[in-house]
Amino acid sequence: MATVTEQHGVRAVLRGYRMSASKVREVLDLVRGKHVAMALDILASSDREAARTVGKLLASAIANAANNHGRVPDELFVSVAYADEGATMKRFKPRARGSASKILKRTSHITIVVDRLPQAKIDSLRAKQAAEADARRSGRRQRRPQRSANVAARAEQALAEAPTAEVETGVSEPNEVETPIAVESFNEAELVSESSTDDVQAADEADDKGAN
Template structure:
């Protein structure tokens, strides 16, 4: 029986998170095995880890669903994170009132996170 490369991806859009903060974490898990990446994300102290873990699980469920249609068993040790990146989303622009009737701009960044998995 030949083993085909199975691929899947999951995208999280309009996440209230800076792209810089998301990329810092995504660079660390890129190229790792699925189980190793999940373990790393669980013990990192960043807010973005929780969001990235959800997207990683979603991508794994996508690859599992595709394989169930083909009646193949999938092993978590055989899955690697092929690609993980964060793109900038729209910035929410708000104003903070300041002294003497002035306004101070506040920019709340959003990002789109994409995680691609592949079986080896």
């Protein structure tokens, strides 16, 4: 990119861009004569392939005007934007029956010039910006008391909807005492002795039968 100072503005030039000039001109037509901020927004929202490159070139022109020539970026607009045809590279593609078709890879040179807006438009722009700033400040001032009023109303509504605690009066009845149920306890030793006695008797009867 090269920068050249002209009589009526500051320009930025991109040479040898790998795209045809006709495609680039369709993008340049969108920003020609627009304020630089609006032009950047248009290029950022465009889906054309050349929009990104043109946006970078426009940002370069704005930076050149601000840093090298002391211009205010808010007072600039796109005064000139055009694309010239560059060198064309010729290639060939093999075709049927030994023939070949020609491929043309076109390039272009893009130029963008930014200049200062007329004083009348600058004054109207400043007045519009001041009015918008005042409107934003007044809107914030109006919203603050409204927010406090809304908070107070919500607090009162919450207090009104809160349930009141009821106090119960009366004599509490005494708790009923359950009588314990008597449970018979068994002696494990007695159970073991009874089972062993039964086993001995069964063994004696078996011996008597065998002797007979």
